[in-house]
Amino acid sequence: MTNPIYTTQEIQERVDRYIGQFKEGYFSPLSLMARLTEETGELAREVNHYYGEKPKKETEKEKTMEEELGDIIFVLTCFANSLDIDLSDAFHTAITKIETRDKNRWTKKDPST
Template identity: 40%
Template sequence: MTLKNAQQTVDEWINTIGIRYYSELTNTAILTEEVGEVARLMSRLYGEQSFKRPEDAKRAPAQLADEMADVLFVLICLANQTGIDLTEALQRNLEKKTSRDKDRHANNEKLK
């Protein structure tokens, strides 16, 4: 699925099953909540925090994938609501990063 397909699919889902988009502000709050859920799992899977129960650790990789998909879904909703073509935006962003950082990371001793 391309980003363009994803934006179309989410829009169709919102306008049929979801009835309508939440407001941009509500979706921003939801995005923040979803990113927090990703952060919680990352801190337990890859950081120093531990899971409260051993069975939580077993489910965590699948939960992380689901939470990342939630982040992407809400981000796509916001892009649709604000008229942003994510394909174009990502292409422009990569061009900016390439131009700005072409030597920066290669010369970073911390990355060697």
Template identity: 40%
Template structure:
């Protein structure tokens, strides 16, 4: 059976349900920010080894990259939930802002 697609609102609800039933409670916002930075660091390490000049350690592989991205999304969702921020609204606002700001910027960039 194929997993169903999840919306951003559904993601926020699913993470909240998990926190309430399995995670007991949210960590503080500051703790979750620190965890988010840790997860970004773990992704950065794998990216540097897979796409950069470093080599993998014996217990590392690029296969873990999707898991690290998932960890980042999970913790970011926790933070959004804690602060009452809709990820849907946030990304729509960001796309609108970037579109207005960059409408011709990249088209006219000879480096691209």
């Protein structure tokens, strides 16, 4: 079975429905930043195990980079929702800036290949 494909709006709505069931609601921005940092560290650890010089110990739980990226997306979505930020708008602003600022930064591929 394939997983559904979500738009950023659908992701934000699903996370909001989940968080909305709890009296505590969203954590504070400072707590969410700490959680995002923690999850990013877990992704870094996985990258180091797979691509770096530090293999996992035999006793360490098997995790995947996909799982860690999913955790980051969840926490980032919580962060955006808690601050009433539309992730689609935020992405549009970022990609427009990057496409403008960095358009000649790297060597472009030959379009004929």
